[in-house]
Amino acid sequence: MERRNELWRVELRKNMKAKDRTALQRIRMPELSPEKRSRSMDEVNLGLSPEMAVAEARRCLDCANPGCVNGCPVEIDIPSFIKNIERGEFAEAARILKETSALPAVCGRVCPQEKQCESKCIHLKTNSSSAESVAIGYLERFAADYERTDGQIAVPETAPENGIKIATVGSGPAGLSFAGEMAKLGYSVTVFEALHEIGGVLKYGIPVFRLPNEIVDVEIENLRRTGVQFVANCIIGKTMTVEDLYADGFRGIFAGSGAGLPRFMNIKGENLVGVMSSNEYLTRINLMNAADTESDTPVFIGKKVAVIGGGNTAMDSVRTARRLGAERAMIIYRRSEEEMPARLEEVKHAKEEGIEFMTLRNPIEYRGDEKGKVTHVLLQVMELGAPDESGRRSPVEIAGKTELVEVDQVVVSVGVSPNPLIPQSIKGLEISRRGTITVNEDSMQSSIPQIFAGGDIVRGGATVILAMGDGRRAAKAMDRMLKNNPADEKI
Numbered sequence: 001m002e003r004r005n006e007l008w009r010v011e012l013r014k015n016m017k018a019k020d021r022t023a024l025q026r027i028r029m030p031e032l033s034p035e036k037r038s039r040s041m042d043e044v045n046l047g048l049s050p051e052m053a054v055a056e057a058r059r060c061l062d063c064a065n066p067g068c069v070n071g072c073p074v075e076i077d078i079p080s081f082i083k084n085i086e087r088g089e090f091a092e093a094a095r096i097l098k099e100t101s102a103l104p105a106v107c108g109r110v111c112p113q114e115k116q117c118e119s120k121c122i123h124l125k126t127n128s129s130s131a132e133s134v135a136i137g138y139l140e141r142f143a144a145d146y147e148r149t150d151g152q153i154a155v156p157e158t159a160p161e162n163g164i165k166i167a168t169v170g171s172g173p174a175g176l177s178f179a180g181e182m183a184k185l186g187y188s189v190t191v192f193e194a195l196h197e198i199g200g201v202l203k204y205g206i207p208v209f210r211l212p213n214e215i216v217d218v219e220i221e222n223l224r225r226t227g228v229q230f231v232a233n234c235i236i237g238k239t240m241t242v243e244d245l246y247a248d249g250f251r252g253i254f255a256g257s258g259a260g261l262p263r264f265m266n267i268k269g270e271n272l273v274g275v276m277s278s279n280e281y282l283t284r285i286n287l288m289n290a291a292d293t294e295s296d297t298p299v300f301i302g303k304k305v306a307v308i309g310g311g312n313t314a315m316d317s318v319r320t321a322r323r324l325g326a327e328r329a330m331i332i333y334r335r336s337e338e339e340m341p342a343r344l345e346e347v348k349h350a351k352e353e354g355i356e357f358m359t360l361r362n363p364i365e366y367r368g369d370e371k372g373k374v375t376h377v378l379l380q381v382m383e384l385g386a387p388d389e390s391g392r393r394s395p396v397e398i399a400g401k402t403e404l405v406e407v408d409q410v411v412v413s414v415g416v417s418p419n420p421l422i423p424q425s426i427k428g429l430e431i432s433r434r435g436t437i438t439v440n441e442d443s444m445q446s447s448i449p450q451i452f453a454g455g456d457i458v459r460g461g462a463t464v465i466l467a468m469g470d471g472r473r474a475a476k477a478m479d480r481m482l483k484n485n486p487a488d489e490k491i
Contacts, residue, residue: 016058018061021058021059021060021061022059022061022123022126024055024058024059025132026056026059026132026133026134026135027048027052027053027055027056027135027138029045029046029047029048029135029138030045030046030047030048031044031045031046031349032044032046034349034352034353034354037209037323037353038322038323038353038354039323040209040323041207041208041209041323042209043208043209043210043212044209044210044349045109045141047138047141047142047145048138048139048141048142050088050090050142050146053085053090053138053139053142053143054085054086054088056134056135056138056139057082057083057085057086057134057139058086059123059134060079060082060083060086060134061122061123062079062083063079063122066078066079066120067120067121067122068117068118068120068121068134068136069117070120071116071117071118071119071120072116072117072465073116073465073466073468073469074100074101074177074465074468074469074472075100076096076097076099076100076101076117076140077096077099077100078117078136080096081093081094081096081097081139081140081143082134082136082139084096084143085139085142085143090142090143090146090147090150091146091147091150091152091154093139093143093146094143094144094146094147094154095154097140097143097144098154098156098222099156100472101177101468102176102177102179102180102181102219102222102223102468102471103173103176103177103202103219103464103468104140104141104143104144104219105141105144105145105148105215105218105219106173106202106211106215106216106219106464107137107140107464107465107468108137108138108139108140108141108142108143108144108145109137109141109210109211109215110206110210110211110464111137111463111464111465112343112463112465113136113137113140114133114343114344114345116465117136117137118133118134118135118136118137119133121133121134121136148215148218153218153222153225155222155225155226156180156184156226157184158183158184158185158186158226158227159184159185159186160186161186161188161227162186162187163188164186164187164188164251164252164482165187165188165189165190165248165249165250165251166182166187166188166189166190166250166251166252166253166254166478167189167190167192167236167245167250167252167253167254168182168189168190168191168192168253168254168256169192169236169253169254169255169256169257169422170191170192170193170194170200170255170256170257170258170455170457171191171193171198171199171200171220171230171256172199172200172201172202172256172258172455172456172467173200173201173202173256173455173464173465173467173468173471174254174256174258174454174455174456174457174467174468174470174471175191175200175254175256175455175471176191176200176219176220176223176468176471177467177468177469177470177471177472177475178254178256178452178454178470178471178472178474178475179191179223179228179254179471180223180226180228181471181472181475181476182475182478182479183223183226183227183228184226185475185479187252187479188227188229189227189228189229190228190229190230190231190250191228191229191230191231192231192234192236192240193230193231193232193233193234194233194234194235194236194257195232195233195287196232196233196287197232197287198220198230198232199213199216199217199220200256200258201258201456201464202216202464203216203286203287204282204283204286204287205279205282205283205286205313205316206282206286206316207282207285207286207316207319207320208286209319209323210316235421236257236421236422236425237421237422237424237425237426238421238425241425242425242426242451251450251482252450252451252452252478252481252482253450253451253452254451254452254453254454254471254474254475254478255422255437255446255451255452255453255454255457256453256454256455256457256467256470256471257418257419257421257422257457258418258419258455258456258457259416259417259418259419259456259457259460259461260279260416260419261279261416261417261418261419261420262277262278262279262280262412262416262417263277263412263414263415263416263417264277264412264414265308265363265412265414267363267364267365267366268364268365268366269365269366269367269368269374270366270412272366272367272368272372272373272374273368273371273372273373273374274300274302274368274373274374274407274408274409274410275366275374275409275410275412276409276410276411276412277411277412277413278307278309278313278314278316278317278411278412278413279416281299281317281320281411282313282316282317282320284297284299285299285320285324291324300408300409301324301325301326302321302324302326302407302408302409303325303326303327303328303408304326304327304328304406304407304408304409305318305321305326305328305329305330305407305408305409305410305411306330306332306363306377306405306407306409306410306411307321307329307330307331307332307410307411307413308332308333308363308410308411308412308413308414309331309332309333309412309413309414309415310331310333310335310337310339310340310341310342310359311340311341311342311413312341312342312343312346313413314331314333314342314411314413315331315342315343315346315347315349315350316346317411317413318330318331318350318355318411319346319349319350319353319355321409321411322353322354322355326409328356329354329355329356330355330356330357330358330405330407331350331355331356331357331358331359332358332361332362332363332377332379332405333357333358333359333360333361334360334361334362334382334395335359335360335382335384335392335393335395336359336360336384336393337357337359339392339393340359358379358405360381360382360383360384360395361379361380361381361382361403362379362380362382362395362397363377363378363379363380363410364378364379364380364402365377365378366378366410367404373408374407374408374409374410375406375407375408376404376405376406376407377404377405377407377410378402378403378404378405379402379403379404379405380397380398380401380402381397381398381401381402381403382395382396382397382398383395383396383398384396415461416456416460416461417434417435417460418434418435418436418437418456418457418460419457420435422437422457423435423436423437423457426448426451428447428448429446429447429448429451430446430447434460435460436457436458436459436460437453437457437458439452439453439454439458442473442477443473443474443477444458444470444473444474444477445474445477445478445481449481450481452474452477452478453470453474454467454470454471454473454474455467455470455471458470
């Protein structure tokens, strides 16, 4: 296969020189119109056609030392999968993706490629008029979607079963990535999920207009085909303890239980009816059908909705509110728009959908009526001062300058804290001051040798692809540890 690939890659270079490739313009992803999508839960990005994918793949220069691979937390062989698309071998492109990524259709939709693989693209170093990176994320999505719609989904090769049981706590991206890697290595893997749906934050935290549930379900089914088992409605630390897992014969545990504990700002009025965290808001809507008034636990549908924060979760929340009927949907952020951590694409989409951006504003009080229902948010007007430790300019209050904004719903999206249940339920587990599990960054191994961890429970907040990288790294390290310890030897 390697010899064959080298031959056709040489042929592709002959057919089009590098200077011709750099002159090609980046393909734009087709989208639903803002008018239609702002009142619909349909997916916004529509994907590339085969012709568009091939045209974009032609822009890849097939670098000798591809920086894009180094920029990918799961180290996908990006040039190889792209060159397969260029020559029309779409199924082979999908197969290459799945060698290292358990969730290619997911990553192609929600990963911040512009800050990772695409930021390392050599196109950005040229002086051509088309100095834009190759659309690696678009092409990843295309290959994964093609395989799914073509109906010929390849199952990754797995090593012979070794009979060793491994437990994964949490079915988010870290847990799924870890489970997929361990299954390929021949282990018997069981994923324990606290909620009734498998998928973790991919299901409850990301709206379907960005990541349809059926896409996540297909990726999970692919893992089942490799032998991964899933147990829902099981809270490790309550339903079962870690000691129970050991007693059942599990020899290794990966904690990927995420960061589901919301943060608030501790300002006056946060206990008013109508003020909630983005975690609760998105989980109830995405996972509990709470937008339906006939639901057992319906959520209030606000008409004047303020979302506090500037990250991707804030964008997800405010765009969801817009789709549910908000007449005025606002992002309130204490820094400038240029400093928002949200993806540029999400900001662009939000603006097109009529979202109002109130930057350099910081909530200092919520006010309510006699029934305890929120009616207004008082904002402190800010200006940018000197850069902070991260390099961003710190927001500074403009003394005496405030604004009072009418609202009937507030969604607070200012960060999350790690799920405390797992750390607190395991004796001897080293925990950081932030409540995260302390691990060796190279191996993701905790202070307890047989327990590894990754994703938000370690980072406090991470992207899907960073969490997947943690899971993959942990799997390699756990495999090495178990191979160095006979089954009858205590770890």
